[in-house]
Every structure is written in C-alpha cells, then in structure tokens.
Amino acid sequence: MSITSNETRRVTVNNPHGLHLRPAGMVAKLCRKFESQIEISKGNLRVDARDVLAIVTLFAEKGSELELHVSGTDAITAISELAELISSEFSDELPGNDQL
Amino acid sequence: MKFSDFVTIDAIQADLSANDKENVIRELVGNLVGAKRINSKDADSIVEAIMKREELGSTGIGRGIAVPHTKHPSVSQLTGTVGVSQGGVDFQSLDGEPVQLFFLLVSPPDRPGDHLRALENISRQLRDDMFCKFLKQSKTADEVKILLEEADNNQFVS
Numbered sequence: 001m002s003i004t005s006n007e008t009r010r011v012t013v014n015n016p017h018g019l020h021l022r023p024a025g026m027v028a029k030l031c032r033k034f035e036s037q038i039e040i041s042k043g044n045l046r047v048d049a050r051d052v053l054a055i056v057t058l059f060a061e062k063g064s065e066l067e068l069h070v071s072g073t074d075a076i077t078a079i080s081e082l083a084e085l086i087s088s089e090f091s092d093e094l095p096g097n098d099q100l
Numbered sequence: 101m102k103f104s105d106f107v108t109i110d111a112i113q114a115d116l117s118a119n120d121k122e123n124v125i126r127e128l129v130g131n132l133v134g135a136k137r138i139n140s141k142d143a144d145s146i147v148e149a150i151m152k153r154e155e156l157g158s159t160g161i162g163r164g165i166a167v168p169h170t171k172h173p174s175v176s177q178l179t180g181t182v183g184v185s186q187g188g189v190d191f192q193s194l195d196g197e198p199v200q201l202f203f204l205l206v207s208p209p210d211r212p213g214d215h216l217r218a219l220e221n222i223s224r225q226l227r228d229d230m231f232c233k234f235l236k237q238s239k240t241a242d243e244v245k246i247l248l249e250e251a252d253n254n255q256f257v258s
Contacts, residue, residue: 014223017212021167025157025194052161052194056223061216 002073011083013064015090023090024055030085036072038082049082101217102224103248106205110135112241116202125150125168128183129206135181138206141234142174146206160193165226167219169205178195178214180205182248184238186188200236201226231256 031038031049038049047054070079111131118124132138149170160166188198203222206214226232237246
C-alpha cells in the first residue's frame with residue numbers, strides 16, 4: 001500500500017535570468033514525471049507546477065523565494081528533485097551559453 | 101509590463117501566410133523590419149538566433165501559443181510583435197498541437213529582467229481562455245491591437 005504525504009519546502013531561485021520560459025519548461029517537465037499534485041507559490045500566487053505558462057506568471061527572478069507544495073505518494077522524491085532543480089542554475093545555462 | 105511596452109503595433113499580422121517554423125519566424129521578423137524596429141541587415145542574424153534557441157526546446161508552450169525569442173545586440177530595447185496563423189503551424193509544441201498565436205520577442209543582451217516581465221505579462225493574459233480565443237479568432241491587425249489594448253486595461257484578467 002502506498003502512503004500519501006504532504007510536503008512543503010522553501011527554495012530560492014538561483015538562475016541569473018530567473019524562471020523564464022526554458023527553466024519553467026524544465027520544471028513542468030520534471031513535475032509531470034510524478035503522480036503527486038505539485039504547486040509552487042510566490043507570495044499570494046499559487047500555481048500548478050505542470051503548467052509552463054502558470055510558472056512564468058510567478059515572475060520568479062534570481063533571489064525570489066518560492067514555496068513548493070507537494071501532495072501524493074511520491075511527494076518526498078518529487079519535492080526533493082524539484083527543490084534541487086529550482087535552486088540550481090539550470091544545467092544548460094552555464095557561462096558561455098547566452099540563450100534565454 | 102504591458103503589451104504596449106513591447107509590441108510594435110505596425111508589425112502585428114493576423115493572417116500569417118507561412119506554414120512552417122522557420123518561415124513563420126522569418127515573416128514575423130520581416131514585419132519588425134517593415135515597421136522599422138529592426139534593420140534589414142540584422143534580420144537574417146535574428147532569425148538564425150531564434151532558430152538556434154528553438155533547437156534547445158520549442159517555445160511552443162501549448163494551447164496553440166508560441167513565444168519565439170532571442171537576445172540580440174542590434175536592439176536597444178525589448179522589441180516584439182504578434183502574429184496569428186489562421187491554419188496553425190507545426191512548431192513542435194509541448195502538447196503537439198499546431199500554433200496559431202505567436203508572440204515574438206527580441207531583447208537587448210543586458211536586459212534579462214525585461215524579457216521575464218514581458219513573458220510574465222504574456223503568460224498571465226493568455227491564461228484567460230476568452231482572451232486567447234478572441235486573439236485566435238482575429239482576422240485583422242486592428243482586431244489584435246484592440247484586444248491587446250483591452251488586456252492592458254485589465255479587461256480580461258482581474
């Protein structure tokens with residue numbers, strides 16, 4: 001029997017360009033791997049993390065604090081992988097790659 | 101940020117004729133050249149940069165919407181345009197659906213914040229189903245222009 005859990009974690013955006021389209025797409029893609037319900041909030045705005053458009057509406061610049069809310073049977077793995085991705089500089093945005 | 105801060109009204113086109121990714125980008129960039137927001141000598145290099153960005157992952161974000169974009173040193177401020185394709189264009193979108201609505205953005209290399217603000221505005225407004233539907237139904241540039249103005253006046257999103 002699988003156990004449902006509710007997880008919450010606070011993360012800071014570290015990508016110098018913030019969560020623009022490509023990082024948002026990577027976040028949405030990662031979240032679609034999990035069966036858990038995953039939401040991200042910034043201030044009063046809370047959105048579905050599988051929806052690229054919704055993530056971009058958070059206007060999450062570098063340094064923004066986001067809260068992750070994950071609920072489901074794979075919540076612990078999901079929140080851990082999501083927190084790692086959002087707090088990273090996103091792998092394809094290393095110096096030398098200037099694409100937005 | 102509002103649409104009026106970055107959309108070049110004279111470059112809006114509601115009846116795009118191109119039916120593949122590169123040519124639709126070329127048509128949109130050509131409209132910015134026609135509106136004198138981009139020099140014709142820079143057009144090829146901008147199209148090439150946008151296509152290079154598309155190779156990293158399609159900017160077709162689903163719901164029939166794409167936001168092709170790039171940074172380019174030839175612009176000193178965020179410059180954009182809107183295009184509507186009545187028939188839709190295969191853009192290798194996330195949801196596999198053809199794209200009807202295009203928001204093309206060219207930003208100066210040193211202004212990532214403006215790019216993010218424009219994206220936030222486009223995404224927030226397009227989450228309203230009515231706005232999205234009306235834009236796709238637009239038959240003339242004037243109709244698109246009026247819808248963008250209404251969106252800027254918060255007539256679609258509270």
